[in-house]
Every structure is written in C-alpha cells, then in structure tokens.
Amino acid sequence: MPYGLYISAEGAKAQSKRLEVLANNLANVNTVGFKPDVATFQSRFAEAIQEGTAMPGSRELTDIGGGVKVNETITSFAPGRLQHTGAETDMAIIGNGFFQVAGGNGEALLTRAGNFQVNRDGLLVTANGQQPVLDAGGAPIELDLQTPWRLTNAGEIEQDGSLIPLAIVQPTSLDQLTKVGANLFRSRGGATPIEPANREVRSGYLEMSGANSTTEMMSLIETSRAFEANAKMIQTQDGMMSSLIGRVLRT
Amino acid sequence: MSVQTLYTAATGMEALETKLDVIANNMANINTTGFKKDRANFEDLFYRQEKLPGATDSDGNITSTGIDVGLGVRVSSMQADFDQGAFQQTGNQLDFAIEGNGFFGVQGPNGEILYSRAGNFGINANGDLVLGSANNGYLLDPTINIPEEAVDVVVSNDGTVQYSTAGSTTLTTAGNITLTTFINPDGLLKLGDNLFKETEASGAANTGLTPGQQGVGQLRQGALEASNVEPVTELIDLITTQRAFELNSQVVQAGDQIMQIVANLRRG
Numbered sequence: 023m024p025y026g027l028y029i030s031a032e033g034a035k036a037q038s039k040r041l042e043v044l045a046n047n048l049a050n051v052n053t054v055g056f057k058p059d060v061a062t063f064q065s066r067f068a069e070a071i072q073e074g075t076a077m078p079g080s081r082e083l084t085d086i087g088g089g090v091k092v093n094e095t096i097t098s099f100a101p102g103r104l105q106h107t108g109a110e111t112d113m114a115i116i117g118n119g120f121f122q123v124a125g126g127n128g129e130a131l132l133t134r135a136g137n138f139q140v141n142r143d144g145l146l147v148t149a150n151g152q153q154p155v156l157d158a159g160g161a162p163i164e165l166d167l168q169t170p171w172r173l174t175n176a177g178e179i180e181q182d183g184s185l186i187p188l189a190i191v192q193p194t195s196l197d198q199l200t201k202v203g204a205n206l207f208r209s210r211g212g213a214t215p216i217e218p219a220n221r222e223v224r225s226g227y228l229e230m231s232g233a234n235s236t237t238e239m240m241s242l243i244e245t246s247r248a249f250e251a252n253a254k255m256i257q258t259q260d261g262m263m264s265s266l267i268g269r270v271l272r273t
Numbered sequence: 274m275s276v277q278t279l280y281t282a283a284t285g286m287e288a289l290e291t292k293l294d295v296i297a298n299n300m301a302n303i304n305t306t307g308f309k310k311d312r313a314n315f316e317d318l319f320y321r322q323e324k325l326p327g328a329t330d331s332d333g334n335i336t337s338t339g340i341d342v343g344l345g346v347r348v349s350s351m352q353a354d355f356d357q358g359a360f361q362q363t364g365n366q367l368d369f370a371i372e373g374n375g376f377f378g379v380q381g382p383n384g385e386i387l388y389s390r391a392g393n394f395g396i397n398a399n400g401d402l403v404l405g406s407a408n409n410g411y412l413l414d415p416t417i418n419i420p421e422e423a424v425d426v427v428v429s430n431d432g433t434v435q436y437s438t439a440g441s442t443t444l445t446t447a448g449n450i451t452l453t454t455f456i457n458p459d460g461l462l463k464l465g466d467n468l469f470k471e472t473e474a475s476g477a478a479n480t481g482l483t484p485g486q487q488g489v490g491q492l493r494q495g496a497l498e499a500s501n502v503e504p505v506t507e508l509i510d511l512i513t514t515q516r517a518f519e520l521n522s523q524v525v526q527a528g529d530q531i532m533q534i535v536a537n538l539r540r541g
Binding site for chain 1 (some may be wrong): 275277278281282284285288289292294299301312314316317318319320322324326334337338339340341342344345346349350352354358454456457459460473474475476479487488492493513514516517521523524527528531532534535537
C-alpha cells in the first residue's frame with residue numbers, strides 16, 4: 023500500500039487530537055483560573071530511518087519524512103483577565119504565583135482559581151468545597167467569622183490584628199505542572215514560596231479563563247480544514263491505488 | 274476519536290445552560306426585596322494522560338510535558354453573593370432593612386425557624402409582626418405583638434420596638450428584633466419566598482444577636498433592602514454565556530463534520 027496513505031492518516035489523527043484539546047479549551051472559556059492547552063506537533067522521520075536502514079539527512083529517496091504526530095500538550099500560563107466580583111472571598115493573584123491547597127493524601131496542589139468559600143468549620147476552601155486553602159506554613163486557614171476579616175495586597179488575611187499569610191508559591195518551572203482537573207495543578211518539581219514583598223493579591227476580583235475564544239475558534243477552523251485536507255489526500259491516494267488495480271487487472 | 278470532541282463540547286453546553294438558568298433567576302428577581310444573587314462556579318473536569326511527562330517515546334525522545342487531553346467542564350458549586358443590596362426608602366413604619374450582616378428569623382409552616390433578608394413586615398390578625406403579606410405571612414421570631422391601640426411604631430437601630438397610643442407621647446416597649454448570623458451564609462439553602470434554611474454546610478445559627486453589635490448590621494426603619502442583582506453585570510454575563518454556548522455548539526459541529534469526513538473516506 024502507498025506509504026503516503028499512512029502519513030495522511032497520521033496527519034488526520036494528529037488534527038483530531040488537536041481538536042479534542044481545543045474543545046476542552048472552549049468548554050472552559052468561563053472557568054475561573056483555567057489555563058488553555060496547546061497541542062504541539064512534531065514531524066516524524068521516515069519509516070526507513072526509524073528502522074535504522076537509512077540515515078537521516080542523506081537526501082536519498084528514503085529520506086522523505088514520515089508525517090506528523092502530537093508530541094506534547096503545553097499549557098499556556100498567560101494571565102487571564104481580571105473580573106471584579108465584589109465578593110470578599112474572591113481573590114486574584116496579580117503576576118506570578120499560585121495559591122496552594124490541600125489535595126487528597128496530604129499533597130499540596132496549586133491553583134490560580136481564587137473563588138474560595140468559607141465552610142461550616144470556618145475553613146477557607148476551594149469553590150467545590152473540597153480542598154482547604156493553605157497558609158504559608160502549610161496549614162489550612164481557619165477564620166473566625168464572628169470577627170470581620172480582610173485581605174491585604176500582599177496576600178495576607180488580616181483578622182483581629184493578626185496576619186495569616188496565604189501560601190503563594192511558584193514552581194521551579196511551569197513545565198513541571200500537570201493538570202489534575204477541578205482547576206488544580208500538581209507540581210512534579212516542588213514549589214518555592216514567593217516573598218510577601220514580591221506578590222500581589224486582589225480581593226473581590228477573579229482571574230478568568232485564559233482561553234481566548236477568538237484564537238481558539240481560529241485554531242478550530244484551521245484544524246478542521248487541515249483534517250479535511252488530510253482526508254482528501256487519503257482519498258486521492260486510494261483513488262490512485264484503485265485505478266492502478268483496475269488497470270492491472272484489465273491487461 | 275473525534276467523539277471525545279463532541280462529549281467535551283457537550284459538557285461545556287450543559288454547564289453554560291446551568292449558568293443561563295442562574296442568570297435568568299437573578300434577572301427575574303431584580304425587584305425582589307432582600308434577594309441575593311447566585312453565581313455558578315465552573316471547574317475543569319479530569320484529564321486523560323496520553324503520555325506521562327518524562328516518558329520516553331517510540332522515537333527515543335524524553336518529553337518534558339506529556340500529552341494531557343482535558344475532558345471538559347462542570348459546574349462545581351452555586352454561590353450566593355451576600356453583598357449588600359441598595360436601600361430603598363419606603364417610609365413604611367413596618368419596613369426594616371439590615372445594614373450589614375445578619376438575617377431576620379421567622380417561623381416556617383412546620384414550626385422550624387427560617388431566615389430572611391427581606392424586611393417587609395406587616396401585622397397579622399392577632400397583632401403579631403409577620404414577614405410578607407399580613408394574613409398568611411411568616412411570624413417573626415421571637416414574636417413581637419403590637420396592640421390594636423398602637424398608633425406609631427418606632428424601631429431603633431438596635432432592634433427595640435416601641436409604640437405610642439393615641440393622645441399619648443410615652444413609648445411602650447413591645448419587644449426586641451434580634452438577628453442571626455451564620456459561619457457560612459453561602460451554605461444556606463434557598464427556599465424561595467425570600468427565605469433561607471440552615472443546613473449542615475451553613476453551620477449552626479448564631480441567634481439572638483442585637484443589631485449593631487458583634488459585627489451584626491444595624492436596623493433601618495422605613496427602608497427595605499432591594500435585590501443585589503445588578504442588571505448590567507447580569508446582561509454582560511448573559512451575553513458572554515450565550516456566546517460561549519454558541520462557541521461550544523460550533524465545536525460540536527466541527528467534531529461532527531470530521532466524523533462525516535471519516536465516514537465518507539471509503540468510496541465504492
């Protein structure tokens with residue numbers, strides 16, 4: 023069978039994967055603190071090179087390239103736009119940093135979504151009520167709601183004269199973050215606290231989704247068309263095969 | 274595998290529909306006394322890890338980030354916004370607004386205590402203060418009785434209810450309006466009729482508080498707290514929700530088109 027058929031199939035498959043990634047970005051266009059993903063493609067070596075029977079760069083007939091594949095998905099951490107909400111439990115980080123919350127089995131997870139709530143025990147928790155928000159010492163933040171509290175721009179909760187600094191951390195590299203859903207990230211390489219002087223938090227604001235509907239829509243159109251083009255190639259090559267077989271059989 | 278695209282986009286449409294419902298209810302209650310608007314919080318669903326970060330692929334490359342494919346979105350919680358609503362001067366002696374935290378307590382139909390921010394009280398046939406319409410309203414808790422001969426009712430900022438009778442300037446105390454607070458008002462259950470009910474999530478009611486003390490709001494006689502729904506914000510939310518819905522429906526179409534192309538690949 024023509025080698026090109028498989029290359030075109032790989033191309034269509036890669037575009038289909040990209041479409042899934044775009045669908046998730048668009049589904050989360052209203053999700054607080056969401057960071058969109060980008061599917062990155064990489065060209066493949068020709069089959070002969072992968073099998074080791076030809077040398078790459080030899081410019082021979084065997085070095086014709088082997089199509090494309092999705093190499094990795096990269097999360098774009100560009101800041102989302104800030105939206106004023108007025109709710110005092112809403113917080114947005116300006117610039118770098120992540121809030122730290124307690125995930126299951128004792129690990130600390132990171133999030134940019136600051137739509138927190140206070141639960142019945144007075145604990146500051148994430149919007150779904152499941153993860154307690156941590157302070158700089160790694161302990162859950164417990165508020166006494168009989169006394170008024172407020173948030174400082176340095177990311178500290180002030181209540182009754184005492185300051186509880188929120189845990190705001192920065193992973194060594196943003197590449198080390200994996201999405202775990204529920205607006206949370208897991209850092210594989212740990213995270214270091216950001217000094218109170220170098221961070222800024224706004225109360226009454228939320229960082230909205232980083233997914234930009236216009237760019238995502240453009241990518242969607244591009245992906246659909248690229249998929250179509252690959253499908254067309256499959257059909258063309260199949261047509262060639264068909265006519266070849268037909269002609270061979272006639273003689 | 275474009276089927277995933279269809280499902281992912283569908284989660285988006287479903288979540289946005291819920292948001293639209295919330296906006297519709299907020300808008301419908303734009304004139305409801307003491308109404309507190311709701312907000313739908315969204316969160317991304319889990320991720321399908323196609324390639325773990327740090328893994329070596331078939332070409333011998335070690336990847337730093339891996340392939341994550343997200344599976345959509347869901348509404349994680351519904352949050353009431355307890356921001357103060359605007360004050361509306363009514364001049365009615367039995368209208369009270371709470372300036373600050375706190376809820377009025379009223380007796381529900383089954384004798385349980387329910388809570389409200391609406392302060393449009395009236396007097397029922399027995400002379401007791403009731404929330405809402407005079408005949409079948411909800412009895413204020415603790416009850417306050419205004420005798421028939423009362424002409425003027427004066428309520429001070431701390432909730433003391435006094436009245437005077439015809440031809441007399443002396444004030445007689447009828448009782449005290451107390452307020453209730455909750456650790457987590459977001460956890461209250463909305464019952465309709467401007468009423469909230471205590472739940473496990475809201476924490477126990479902290480009742481019997483004097484208005485103006487211990488962080489509880491003051492009472493304002495002759496005024497009502499209007500709905501805290503802001504029409505501009507809601508309309509903007511409505512527009513963005515509608516557009517986001519449209520975007521997701523476009524994704525469904527794109528996914529569908531791709532499946533169609535695949536279906537047409539094989540010819541004769």
